Amino acid sequence: GREVWKQVFQELMQEVKPWHTWTLKLDKDLLPNILKPGWVQYQQWTFARFQCSSCSRSWASAQIQVLFHMHWSKGESKGQVKMRVFxxxxxxxxxxxxxxxxxxxxxxxxxxxxxxxxxxKKCYREGFKLVEVIPTIKDISLKGPHDSDNCEACLQGFCAQGLLQATNLPTSWSPRANTSYQVETRIPFSPSGEDSYSYPSQNPMHRKFSISCYCCFIFIVVVVIVIIITI
Ligand SMILES: [Zn+2]
Ligand SMILES: [Zn+2]
Structure with missing residues (x-):
């Protein structure tokens, strides 16, 4: 559980800032967009599995919000991260x-x-201008809509906000939003594949045929005129 997050975070921070002390704490009461002065926020929408503790049914979701608030104190060389998983x-x-x-x-x-x-990027003003987000791996394909009635973030009004933000972001977020996937696959299907096939589009065929006929006719006329002139 918690210890894994703390341990992995320590390892990653040690790689980039070995002389600085950073701590990660889990905070169940952390709220999106409510920040103390000097703190910055970071949200990710991720994939994970759940298991019900009463009936032991399990399910997966690709719309789990992980919220971080970060603060870096330059004078003390100390950083803090508060984290909440919805x-x-x-x-x-x-x-x-x-x-x-x-x-x-x-x-x-x-x-x-x-x-x-x-x-x-935010605390040290370092790194690339465009930080690419690595999406979490989905080990199953998810069907059906997000179960908003049973999502803590939705019930508290923080999930829909995330979706809006996510759709505004470029490509890196697209695999997470199931809805955009369905829309994307639907568009290329109907105009290119089915419509042109199921209707054996007679009009363009006919037009092609008549154009070539017309050309033949003109050619024959020209040939006949040339023959008449030469005779
Ligand atoms: Zn249950
Ligand atoms: Zn939700």
Whole structure:
């Protein structure tokens, strides 16, 4: 659980800032867009699995918000990160408890790698101008809409905000938003494939035929005129 996040974060920070002390704390009461002065925010929408503690049913979601607030104190060479992972609850149970998602080690690394890049950019003013976000790996394909009624972030009004932001961002976010995927696949299908085939478009064919006929006719006329002239 918590210790893995802290440990991986320490390892990654040690690689880039070995002389600086950074701490990561989990804070269940952290709220998006409410920041103390000097703090910066970073949100990621990630994939993970959940398991219900009452019926042990499991499910996956690609719309799990991971929220970070970061603060860097230059004078003390100390940095702080507060982190909150938004929970979800079981769809089938009556009054189920909110469950904390279970991330794979690989996805924990990816999420924290993104965080470290953001720290370098926001707190140290270092790094590339365009920091590319590494998306979390989805090990199954998800069908159906996001279960907003059982998503903690949605119920508190923070999930829809994220979606809006995510759709405004360039390509790096696209795999996360299931909806945009469906729209994207639907567009190329109908105009190119089906329409031109199912209607054996007689008009353009006919036009082609008549154009070549017309050319033949003109050619024959020209040939006949030439023959008449030469005779
Ligand atoms: Zn359940
Ligand atoms: Zn939600």
């Amino acid at each position: 929970a979800q609850r079981c769809q089938k149970c009556y009054q189920p408890p909110f469950e904390v998602p279970q991330f794979t080690q690989e996805n924990i690394s990816r999420i924290l790698n993104n965080l470290v890049l953001r720290i370098l």
